Amino acid sequence: MSLKEKLFKKLEEKENKMIEIRRHLHQYPELSFKEEKTAQFIADFYKDKDVKVTTHVGNGYGIIAEINGKNKGKTIGLRADFDALPVTEETDLPFKSKNEGVMHACGHDAHTAYMLILAESLYELRDEWNGTIKVIHQHAEEVPPGGAKSIVESGILDDLDEVYGAHVFPMFDTGVIQFATGNAMAGCSNFDLVIQGSGGHGGLPHKTRDALVAASYFITNIQTIVSRNMNPLDMTVISITSFEDATGGYNVVQDKVTLRGTVRYLQEENKEFVYERFKDMVEGLEKAFDVQCDLNYDFHFPVLYNHPKESEHVRELLKNSIGDYLTDVQVTEPLTGSEDFAYYLQKAPGTYINVGAKPDGVEVAYQNHHPKFEINEKSLLICAKSIGEITVDRLEA
Structure with a gap:
């Protein structure tokens, strides 16, 4: 039996454990930079194993678990994030969030479960x-500056x-893996x-300096950065997502x-x-409308x-696993x-893949970050097998 076959057998035998871990984490989500109990759960998972575990890596609760093989060779990094979102869950799941106003609405509970x-x-x-x-168990993916940059800067992944x-991603079918090459996200x-x-x-607008009119003009004007200043073959998006006034x-x-x-x-x-x-x-807005502007641009x-x-x-x-645990592998836009994860790919070559997780019997699934977000739990084993298959292959290369 090959190493891949032995690994897959173990993963299949542990699928129920994988799902149990995911459901536990889903019930107890924690926001970015506040994932104390989640980090403790992860660290405790390695306690009975001869694995070097480093906690509080980077600017929060990041964890690196180092597993050594029989002899020296390549060093491969595998990352799973574990923070949740400030979303009130609206699913009917028996294991729905018990932390009011916090939800694993992006699948990081699944990422952590399969990776463990x-x-x-x-x-x-x-x-x-x-x-x-x-194994990079990363905190704070959802909130900039995020955890990845600080973990890379710590030197532990040099x-x-x-x-x-x-x-x-529940927006496409379970069994499908997608990713883009080159600039992918x-x-x-x-x-x-x-x-x-x-x-x-x-009734006396001439006696005012109307901030609402200035703001409305600005919202329209900045779109010309894309339409008239950028190469049409480049992708750039500027979105105003909040307009607040007293x-x-x-x-x-x-x-x-x-x-x-x-801006994307x-x-x-x-x-x-x-x-x-x-x-x-x-600056032009200030002059044109006689207003003062305070810009915070990060x-x-x-x-x-x-x-x-x-x-x-x-x-x-x-592609060789299509017909086994995969139905298709697609290179996409x-x-x-x-x-x-972009920071890790600046540090070392590699690939970030997207795994289909559409629930069975659903024509159109709720997307990531939606309060009714849900995944097909079959995707956990697919994540584990695909990343496991890649890992074994690259260690042997």
Whole structure:
């Protein structure tokens, strides 16, 4: 029996345990940078194993579990995140969240569950492979600056040869794996803009400096950064996601408005360009409407780059499992969502794959971050097998 076959047998035997762990974590979600009990659960899982566990890695509750094989060899990194979202769960699951206003609405409970069982299975087979596996249990993926950057900066991953990870998505069929090569997920910047004018009577607008009008103009104007300043072949999105003003009467011109939004881009070099044009337009707004602006503009996650050589190898490898535990492996267009797994791929070559998790009997599933988000728990074993298959292959390469 090959190492892959032995690994798959163990994973299949432990599938129920994998699901039990996922359901436990789903009931007790914790927000980014506050995942104390989740981190303790993960650390406790390794206590009876001869594994080097480093806790509080980076800027929060990050954990690195280092598993050594029989002899020296490659060092492979595997990442699973474990934070939840500030979402009130609206599912009818018997294991729904018990923490009010907090939910695993993105699947990080599934990521952690499959990774723990995969790590345990690889540990039990450690005399049959060479090299080192560093399991990266990452905190705070959902809230910038995130946990990945600080974990990389800690130096604990300086010896990585390659790095891999997976994310569950219920929007496409269970059994399907998708990923893009090259620039695969968008970089992200977020901003807050406070526009301070001078309020007054609605019947005397000439006596005011109307912040609402200035804000409305700005919302339209910044779209020209994309439509008239960017290469049409580049992907850039600017979205205003919040427009807030003080509460007033029908005849009151408010004197302050706060805009909030995000910028996404698939070319890292466009990050600074958009920011510079954004600042120019803010300065122009101040002059045109005689208002004062306070801009807070933060660069967050970089563009996620799936290394072409490693990604093509992953595609060819997983294609051989179509008809076994997979139904299809698809190379797709990039996603405009962002992921701080990008920092690991800046450190070492590798690939981040998307695993289909559509629940059975559902035509259109609720997407990630929705209060009714749910996954097909069959996807846990698929995650474990696919990342396990990649890991075994790369250790032997």
